[in-house]
Amino acid sequence: MRRRRHRILVLWLGKTTRSGFIDLKRDPPLVWSLLVTTPSSGRVWIEMVHRILPFLAGLLWASSVVAADFTLLNVSYDPTRELYADFNKAFAAAYQKETGKRVAIKQSHGGSGSQARGVIDGLQADIVTLALAYDIDAIAARGLIAADWQKRLPLNASPYTSTIVFVVRKGNPKGIKDWDDLIRPGVRVITPNPKTSGGARWNYLAAWGYAERKFGSAEQAKRFVGELFRNVPVLDTGARGSSMTFVERGVGDVLLAWENEALLAQREYVKDRLEIVVPPLSILAEPPVALVDRVADKKGTRAVAEAYLNYWYTRRGQEIAARNFYRPRDTEVARQYEKSFARVELFTIDDGFGGWTQAQKVHFSEGGIFDQIYKN
Amino acid sequence: MSTPSSFAAPANPMRAYASMADMTASAPAHPEPSDRARPLARSIDLRSEPGPVRFIIIVLAVSFLTIFVVLPLLVVFASAVSSGIGPYFAALAEPEAISAIKLTLLVAAISVSLNLVFGVLAAWAIAKFDFRGKTFLITLIDLPFSVSPVISGLVFVLLFGAQGYWGAWLQAHDIHVLFALPGIVLATIFVTFPFVARSLIPLMQEQGTHEEEAAISLGSSGLQTFFRVTLPNIKWGLLYGVLLCNARAMGEFGAVSVVSGHIRGETNTMPLLVEILYNEYQFVASFAIASLLAMLALITLIVKIVLERRLDEGQIPRDH
Numbered sequence A: 001m002r003r004r005r006h007r008i009l010v011l012w013l014g015k016t017t018r019s020g021f022i023d024l025k026r027d028p029p030l031v032w033s034l035l036v037t038t039p040s041s042g043r044v045w046i047e048m049v050h051r052i053l054p055f056l057a058g059l060l061w062a063s064s065v066v067a068a069d070f071t072l073l074n075v076s077y078d079p080t081r082e083l084y085a086d087f088n089k090a091f092a093a094a095y096q097k098e099t100g101k102r103v104a105i106k107q108s109h110g111g112s113g114s115q116a117r118g119v120i121d122g123l124q125a126d127i128v129t130l131a132l133a134y135d136i137d138a139i140a141a142r143g144l145i146a147a148d149w150q151k152r153l154p155l156n157a158s159p160y161t162s163t164i165v166f167v168v169r170k171g172n173p174k175g176i177k178d179w180d181d182l183i184r185p186g187v188r189v190i191t192p193n194p195k196t197s198g199g200a201r202w203n204y205l206a207a208w209g210y211a212e213r214k215f216g217s218a219e220q221a222k223r224f225v226g227e228l229f230r231n232v233p234v235l236d237t238g239a240r241g242s243s244m245t246f247v248e249r250g251v252g253d254v255l256l257a258w259e260n261e262a263l264l265a266q267r268e269y270v271k272d273r274l275e276i277v278v279p280p281l282s283i284l285a286e287p288p289v290a291l292v293d294r295v296a297d298k299k300g301t302r303a304v305a306e307a308y309l310n311y312w313y314t315r316r317g318q319e320i321a322a323r324n325f326y327r328p329r330d331t332e333v334a335r336q337y338e339k340s341f342a343r344v345e346l347f348t349i350d351d352g353f354g355g356w357t358q359a360q361k362v363h364f365s366e367g368g369i370f371d372q373i374y375k376n
Numbered sequence B: 001m002s003t004p005s006s007f008a009a010p011a012n013p014m015r016a017y018a019s020m021a022d023m024t025a026s027a028p029a030h031p032e033p034s035d036r037a038r039p040l041a042r043s044i045d046l047r048s049e050p051g052p053v054r055f056i057i058i059v060l061a062v063s064f065l066t067i068f069v070v071l072p073l074l075v076v077f078a079s080a081v082s083s084g085i086g087p088y089f090a091a092l093a094e095p096e097a098i099s100a101i102k103l104t105l106l107v108a109a110i111s112v113s114l115n116l117v118f119g120v121l122a123a124w125a126i127a128k129f130d131f132r133g134k135t136f137l138i139t140l141i142d143l144p145f146s147v148s149p150v151i152s153g154l155v156f157v158l159l160f161g162a163q164g165y166w167g168a169w170l171q172a173h174d175i176h177v178l179f180a181l182p183g184i185v186l187a188t189i190f191v192t193f194p195f196v197a198r199s200l201i202p203l204m205q206e207q208g209t210h211e212e213e214a215a216i217s218l219g220s221s222g223l224q225t226f227f228r229v230t231l232p233n234i235k236w237g238l239l240y241g242v243l244l245c246n247a248r249a250m251g252e253f254g255a256v257s258v259v260s261g262h263i264r265g266e267t268n269t270m271p272l273l274v275e276i277l278y279n280e281y282q283f284v285a286s287f288a289i290a291s292l293l294a295m296l297a298l299i300t301l302i303v304k305i306v307l308e309r310r311l312d313e314g315q316i317p318r319d320h
Helices: A002-013 A030-035 A043-064 A078-099 A112-120 A133-141 A179-183 A198-215 A218-230 A239-247 A259-268 A293-299 A302-311 A315-323 A331-336 A349-353 A355-364 A369-375 B013-018 B033-043 B051-080 B085-093 B095-128 B134-146 B149-160 B167-172 B181-207 B210-217 B222-251 B254-260 B270-279 B283-312
Strands: A070-077 A103-110 A127-129 A160-169 A254-258 A274-277 A281-285 A289-291 A345-347
Touching: A070 A078, A070 A112, A070 A302, A078 A103, A078 A239, A078 A259, A078 A302, A078 A315, A103 A112, A103 A302, A112 A127, A112 A133, A112 A198, A127 A133, A127 A302, A133 A289, A133 A355, A160 A198, A160 A259, A179 A198, A179 A218, A179 A254, A198 A218, A198 A239, A198 A254, A198 A281, A198 A349, A198 A355, A218 A369, A239 A254, A239 A259, A239 B270, A254 A259, A259 A274, A289 A302, A293 A302, A315 A331, A349 A355, A355 A369, B051 B283, B085 B095, B085 B283, B095 B134, B095 B181, B095 B222, B095 B270, B095 B283, B134 B181, B149 B181, B149 B254, B181 B222, B181 B254, B210 B222, B222 B283, B254 B270, B270 B283
Parallel strands: A070 A103, A070 A127, A281 A345
Antiparallel strands: A127 A289, A160 A254, A160 A274, A160 A281
């Protein structure tokens, strides 16, 4: 019995004298011996295990080394990649200067709704920065975030804002100037799906708010938005997907987009192929930020996460927002960047829709107005 | 040990793989290729087709392949180096790219080696033993092929997510499966499981149990039999299965996308990073990563061709 066990051991582990160098003749590595030589026994397979294990261990070890004192995970929505790349760098530098501690911030981006779902499913976010308050409410409803999260930070916990604008092809061949032009026959409108995309919900509500103000009743607004969505040939799941459909694949005549997204696309990629049309009236989009209490407390990162969010409300933070085409809240910074943003009359989600919870229930829930519109 | 001539040459696993759909628990031994070709040639003489027809068929096949396979591949490489070699390598040296490459290789290494063990075990059980529910087991092995990768990912969210079946327990013990390496590995294993088992089963069934019986009757133990008789016999088929498994493991998008959480520099694999970079208007970087993935696939293909050639030439190294 013991002899047998010993032989199994030798079979598995092989001979254990190693010089540390690979001699192709005497001690060939696995791939080499498989392709070039003719192994004479099953020993070569054991050699493989022998060689791969240390390699795996090395990789595992290498990936577990973290240099920073704190690591924060910021789970955000689609178009904020460039914004947070900029902001994280500035915050990490400022924080180290102030406290001497190094902080590394990891980012995750995706559709606002699916990112919220991820956090609910256990994505270890210290901070969520999503497209709209409803998605953070959904996380709060599971007890991960305090229910009064939107009161914990100034200005509805939205340190930067944006609005919804139109992007058209160079020269504006369809002559699109205002919301009315979007329901003309033959105008193809590109917007993501309001069911999955935060930006798309702002698009939808902007159109609704316009129509309700112009025609004076919810009934008329519903007809207007219905006609608008009849002009939509394809619904992508996220704002970036829609931008790509419009810009890269050349589908559609007008793209409903975040102002920041439109300005970014224009700067980054296609100065000479696109134009931005700002309608006279649009919605004030307030993308909120929040601390995920349960995760931050478990990881012991509450203080640094709070400092991170508060940094948004400093002059420096506001300038970063403005530089990345988000409308700053700070009046001084806003004046400084006045030329970057068109003058638009803005209405808020609280004005005409009674807040996000109400708007979500009436318009985007199962069987809500959007479902009725899109079915017909 | 036994002489090679006492056995039919092991089936080419590539061929066996192609015909695995109709594989049953008791597949008959393949006839020699020449035996198979002769009666076929007599009844339908392919060379009797008129020249133009042959020409059109060949042109169609070649142009189809060119349009759908070669051109896209060329476009990937061309776009990757469109602004020169410098930006290409700069894109690959980005910390995010390096972490994605590392993660992809790590995930592939873990899931392929686990699948190697599971696959050999499953194939061994199915090919060498008779038991109740064998057909059911074969169907089960095929399941990941027929399930959409997105569903494969969602299954793990439902099991390991914070709201999922084991979520509360995992959270209480601070074990992170989802949105971390274990989740990505699990999803990859699930998706790539059939490859190894499927390329071994026909081969092992054809070889039968004679050699093992001989070894055992000569007094070798179970493990000895496995390492000295079975493994050397199936190693080329096994290597082929591992190659396929590896190619898929590195390229898997859907299932991994669901369980990854998209944490940059941490849980983004190469395919995920390709999409992310593309969506960030970083086309060169995106295609650079894509070309690297394509190159890994090409290497796999070359190794496959080498293997195929060895098998076709009958250079199957055998135990003596």
